[in-house]
Amino acid sequence: MTTSSSSRTRSASDYSQLLAQIQEAGLMRRRHAYYWARISLLVLSFGAIWTAFVLIGDSWWQLVVAALLGLVVTQFGFLGHDAAHQQIFSSRAWNEWTARLMSGVFAGLSYGWWSHKHNRHHNKPNQEGKDPDIGPGVLAFTPSQGRSKAGAPQWFRRRQGYLFFPLLLLEGLNLHYESLRTLAQRPALKHRRLEATIISARLIGCLAAVFVVLSPLRAVAFVVVQLGVFGVMLGASFAPAHKGMPLVPKDARIDFLRRQVLTSRNIRSGVVTDIAMGHLNYQVEHHLFPSMPSVSLRRAQPIVRAFCQEREIPYTETDLIESYRIVIRYLNAVGLGARDPFVCPMVQQLRT
Numbered sequence: 001m002t003t004s005s006s007s008r009t010r011s012a013s014d015y016s017q018l019l020a021q022i023q024e025a026g027l028m029r030r031r032h033a034y035y036w037a038r039i040s041l042l043v044l045s046f047g048a049i050w051t052a053f054v055l056i057g058d059s060w061w062q063l064v065v066a067a068l069l070g071l072v073v074t075q076f077g078f079l080g081h082d083a084a085h086q087q088i089f090s091s092r093a094w095n096e097w098t099a100r101l102m103s104g105v106f107a108g109l110s111y112g113w114w115s116h117k118h119n120r121h122h123n124k125p126n127q128e129g130k131d132p133d134i135g136p137g138v139l140a141f142t143p144s145q146g147r148s149k150a151g152a153p154q155w156f157r158r159r160q161g162y163l164f165f166p167l168l169l170l171e172g173l174n175l176h177y178e179s180l181r182t183l184a185q186r187p188a189l190k191h192r193r194l195e196a197t198i199i200s201a202r203l204i205g206c207l208a209a210v211f212v213v214l215s216p217l218r219a220v221a222f223v224v225v226q227l228g229v230f231g232v233m234l235g236a237s238f239a240p241a242h243k244g245m246p247l248v249p250k251d252a253r254i255d256f257l258r259r260q261v262l263t264s265r266n267i268r269s270g271v272v273t274d275i276a277m278g279h280l281n282y283q284v285e286h287h288l289f290p291s292m293p294s295v296s297l298r299r300a301q302p303i304v305r306a307f308c309q310e311r312e313i314p315y316t317e318t319d320l321i322e323s324y325r326i327v328i329r330y331l332n333a334v335g336l337g338a339r340d341p342f343v344c345p346m347v348q349q350l351r352t
Contacts (some may be wrong), residue, residue, distance in 0.1 A: 015257040015288075018307050022289060027300050031293040035088045039102075042079065045072050046106055050209075058214050066222040070172075070229025076106035077234055078278030078294075084115050086291045100191065104198040108206075110179035112189040122290055126263040127248040133238075134247070139164065139331065142247060146334040161332035164239070165324070171231030176203065233276070240267055240323035241283040244330035245316065260287035261308055265326075266301070266317040273320065274298065284315065 022028060049069050056062055080103035082088055083095045100111040117132050124130035134141035139160050140148070146157060156163070176199075183189065183196045211219045245263050248254060254262070267273065267281035280286060282297035285304050292300060308315040318326070 014311060015255070018257065018288070018304065021303055021307065022292070022300055025299070025303065027296045028289065028292055029296075030088070030090055031295055032089075034293070034295050035082070038079065039098075042072060042075055042106070046076075053209070054213065058218060060218065060221075062214060062218060062222050063225050066225040067229050070226045071233065073107050073226070073230050074233040074237075075278070076102050077109065077230075078237075078280070080107060080109070080111065080114075081118075081278065081280075082294050084111060084118065087293045100195065101198075104195055105202055108176055108179070108199055108202045110183055110189075110195050110199060112186075112192065112195055113179050113182035122287065124248070125260065125287060126242050126245055127250065127252070129250040133242065138167070140334050141243070141331075143334055146336070157335035159332070160335040161328035161330070164328065164331055165232070165236070168232045168235035168239075169228040171235045172227035172229075173231070175231070175234070176227075236324075237277040237280050239327050240265055240320065241280060244323075244326040257288070258313060260284065261304075261313050261315060263287075264316070265323060266315075267323055268317055268319050281320075284317075 046069075049065060049072060053062065053065050053069075056065065080099045083099035083102060086092060086095045088098055089095050096111070099115070103109045103111045103114065121131050121133045126134060128134070128142050128144070136145050136148075140146040140157050179199060180196075183192055183199070186192065189195070207223070210222050213219075214222060242263055242265065245265050248259065248263065261284055264283040264287050266284050267277070269277070269281045273281060279294035279297050282294075282301055285292070285297045285300045286294070288304060289300065305315050305317075
């Protein structure tokens with residue numbers, strides 16, 4: 001057996017051993033009661049918010065309603081995420097339809113668009129040219145993008161770390177746009193017409209209600225606040241997970257266990273943070289076991305952390321504020337054209 005194949009076998013064995021510990025602890029079991037309670041609570045909250053909207057009428061107090069709506073819609077986004085990862089039900093079809101309805105009816109997002117993009121991210125996190133979450137766009141996420149003259153002006157990129165969180169105010173609008181654009185441009189997308197109908201009805205219906213009940217100025221303010229809260233809450237939950245973590249070169253090969261652990265960051269938290277971030281603050285565990293119910297990730301953390309320590313695999317965990325500082329510093333460094341600001345430890349070891 002060659003050294004390479006021996007290493008792959010050992011790596012696969014490592015993951016199998018960890019998976020066995022997780023299964024023995026019962027952490028892969030479905031949590032039906034939890035999810036039915038969560039779905040029911042969110043649907044009731046959604047209905048209560050729109051009831052309050054009608055009762056309050058044309059008032060600036062509606063901005064409080066808009067903020068609450070943004071928070072609840074964010075939770076529906078997390079719920080759709082869990083269903084898309086097959087976390088809720090044993091049936092794949094039930095999970096897919098739950099994700100499609102939770103995302104489309106309540107959050108106004110396309111399940112088909114998000115699922116395709118997010119699966120690619122999970123397969124190759126932080127790998128240049130393969131992870132869509134670090135692909136070229138308004139912001140430069142990799143050194144090569146930072147050195148490129150294409151895209152945003154250099155003065156913007158030099159300050160992109162500081163501008164990242166203000167830009168999240170526009171992320172809600174961007175997510176709706178990307179959903180609709182994908183539905184319009186990808187005829188082969190499964191259940192495309194149904195999703196387009198659901199999302200269009202949801203977005204148009206909500207906008208119509210807002211502009212019928214409120215004056216034009218208050219209606220615009222309501223939409224801005226709701227989308228702003230939605231974008232910031234989602235973006236602030238996803239950004240600390242991988243931004244500023246090691247990048248993997250396009251052609252590098254790293255085993256599944258180390259790839260997921262080395263490119264992910266956990267956030268130390270309590271119950272409130274767990275809920276606010278949809279339990280995605282346990283990003284290492286989520287990437288290792290994407291079909292694990294999100295509520296079980298907290299219990300999986302000490303098992304995974306101890307396992308990584310035994311095998312000397314770097315396990316990253318920090319507090320929320322420090323994670324945001326890291327993201328800002330990293331994006332500024334990339335924007336200034338720094339080379340390899342964060343190199344994957346495994347890749348560096350292989351180079352050495």
